[in-house]
Amino acid sequence: MQFEFEVTGGDFANAGTASSQVKKILKQLNVSVSDIKRIVVALYEAEVNIVAHAYSGVVTVEIETTQVRIILKDSGPGIPDIDLAMQQGYSTASPEVREMGFGAGMGLPNIKRNMDVLNISSEVGIGTTVEMIAFLNVA
Amino acid sequence: MASDQKTSTGFHHALKVKQEVCIGCTHCMTVCPTEAIRVKDGMAVITDERCVDCGMCLRSCPVKAIHVDHDDFNHIFDYKYRIALVPAVLIGQFPEDISVEQIYSVLADIGFTHVYEAEHGVDLLHQTMLEYVKKPIVAKPVISSFCPAIVRLIQVRFPALTENVMLLKPPLDVASLYIKKRLVDEGALDHEIGIFYITPCAAKIAAIKSPVGEDVSAITGVINLDFIFNKIYRTIKATPRGSSFPLPDVSPLTGIAVKWSLTHGEADHIPGRSLAIDEIHNVMDFLEKIENEEISDIDFLELRACDESCAGGVLTTANRFLTVERLNHRASETIRRQTESGLSANNQNEMAPYFGHLLPLIRVDEVQPRGIMQLDKDMAEAMRKMNKRNKVYNALPKVDCGACGAPSCQALAEDIAQEKASFDQCFFIRNRMLTAGKIQLSDSKQILDSIWGNNKLKKLGEGNDPTKENQ
The missing domain is CATH 1.10.15.40 (Electron transport complex subunit B, putative Fe-S cluster)
Incomplete structure (x- = not known):
């Protein structure tokens, strides 16, 4: 099954809405506590990335009994050097964003740690697409 | 004992609907934070596995159809040693001109041989908690195990956070373990000891009847605070001024212990980032954020289901703000007296010699999740x-x-x-x-x-x- 959520750039007040909703859905689907935790943490980071860096974005969540695949597609400045962005502590977040407690450069590394697959494609000046997959721990 | 029966699902809850009184009005159904209530055949029906005994339904009921199923008072006379284990908020139910001694002496008059305050367990627990939160292996934030409605709420609504629940018994269990040990040391036989907790809420009853993380509770029975309040108040009013009853064996509480069950009672005494949150909806909002890891770096959470914590328990009779005032007053008096006498709290603590014996007993097993959110166990079916x-x-x-x-x-x-x-x-x-x-x-x-x-x-x-x- 598939769900879609819209994310607005700069709307920190509502950052986390998609991850909250997804958490609720996964709980209802009896996904294991540990899988829910890692998916929600990764999704929250990715969601905040759109809010902090992009203008707008769409989160698509595809749930199957074996995996959860999430695609976050945004319109925004794009990432010029993805390898650099993947480094822990690297961040291009503005001072204002950092002041709000975001932009520590932990986002992408945190996502990578929590998900089984992470693919990032980006076009400078157009936007970024993040695909991430968690294989579910089937009991 | 009516309260001994477990529900069909094995989870005890103390809130029950009086079928002959219920008018099927939906008040309780709409306020229940876990959506545990439905109306069928013109009556409210509580779903066992969803109920966390928070008592919101009882508060909202316009016809008093929801009651808290407690033990028969006369059950105390089955025991030679009849111990009233009272919460500090009991004292706060009475106006200031009725003294603590007066209240205790009436408890003796109505049949108890000993009176202890549940908060006697606080000193040992507090010391142990200070060690506990320091341990690097403990999941942060540590969530206090004090409020049983919160522990159950976490089990059913926030199963991912069960590992954060502090694996130590609440003060009333610590106190009851101490009382039992002391009486046995003094020659009492196990089956002669009946420890009865006077409860300010429904959740404590369920915690005693089907404890989380331990096999059996040391507490024998539970009596509702409003019932005892009436009994005490009637006796005091019917007694001519100046007459006195023999005072039961009572030792003073420390200032910290007096205020332990109030909001901030725990959090203010745990170092690091310690937060106190009361009222179940506030707690749910906060746990939601903790679960998403939107909030981090918090060391300790004191969470209470009732507004103003135990002072606002569903079985209390006095205004909760006045109860808080009275306990604050009592705590500052206690601290003043202890400072004047030059004795530190621990010197006065009669429980201190028992700390070594009690320490290994106050730990509990891991709290198990029992999620109610899933639509089905099988994911495809869900x-x-x-x-x-x-x-x-x-x-x-x-x-x-x-x-x-x-x-x-x-x-x-x-x-x-x-x-x-x-x-x-x-x-x-x-x-x-x-x-x-x-x-x-x-x-x-x-x-x-x-x-x-x-x-x-x-x-x-x-x-x-x-x-x-x-x-």
Whole structure:
């Protein structure tokens, strides 16, 4: 099954809405506590990335009994050097964003740690697409 | 003992509906934070596995149909040693001109041989907690195990956070372990000791009758605070001034212990980032954020289901703010006296020699999640039910009127997906089916009766029909 959520750039007040909703859905689907935790943490980071860096974005969540695949597609400045962005502590977040407690450069590394697959494609000046997959721990 | 029976699901909850009193009004159904209540046959029905005994339903009931199932008071006389284990908030139920000694002496008069305050367990617990939160292996934030409604809320609604619950017993269990040990040391036999907790809330009862993370509780029985309050108050009022009862064996509490059950009672004494949050909806909002890891770096959380914590327990009778005032006053008096006498709190603590014995006993096993959120154990089946629920929900009017007997359109949709309810229970849907000729008026009445019973409109008989004019 598939769900879609819209994310607005700069709307920190509502950052986390998609991850909250997804958490609720996964709980209802009896996904294991540990899988829910890692998916929600990764999704929250990715969601905040759109809010902090992009203008707008769409989160698509595809749930199957074996995996959860999430695609976050945004319109925004794009990432010029993805390898650099993947480094822990690297961040291009503005001072204002950092002041709000975001932009520590932990986002992408945190996502990578929590998900089984992470693919990032980006076009400078157009936007970024993040695909991430968690294989579910089937009991 | 009525309270001994466990529910069909093995989870005890102390909140019960008096069927003969319930008018099926939906007040409780709409306030229940875990959506545990439905109306069937004109009466509120509590779903066992969802109820966390927070008591919101009891507060909202206009006809007092929801009660807390406690033990028969006369049960205390089955024991040679009859210990009243009272919460500090009991004292706060009375006006200041009734002294602590007076209240305790009346407890002795009505049949107890010993009176202890549950907060006697605080000093040892506090020391142990300071060590506990420092341990690097402990999941942060550490969530206090003090409020049993919160522990159960976490089990059913936030299963991912069960590992954060502090694995130490609450003060009342620590106190009861101490009392038992001391009496046995003094020559009492185990079966002669009856420890009765005077509870300010329903959740403590369930915690004692089916404890989380331990096999059996050291507490023998539970008596409702409002019941004891009446007994004490009547006795005091009926007693001529100046007369005194023999004072039971009572040792003073420390200032920290007096205020332990109030909001900030724990958090203010745990170092690091310690937060105190009271009232169950506030707690749920906060846990939601903790679970998403939107909030981090917090060391300790004191979470209480009631507004103003135990001072606002559902079985308390006094205004909760006045109770807080009285306990604050008592705490500052205690601290002043202890400073004047030059004795530190621990020097006065009669429990101190027992700390070594009690320490290994106050730990509890891990708290197990018992999630109620999943639509089905099997994920494929859960997905099928979720699709159905979402489809049904889209067709419902979303007014959350409760006329279907479920707290919201969302809840009805879920009940339908679980095959526990039918589409035509919705008034709007039923009306549409009726006009479309899909059901008959008699069918409609039958559905209405199945939710609201057939007594609901009895009063709307002869001479009492507001639809007729000039009566």
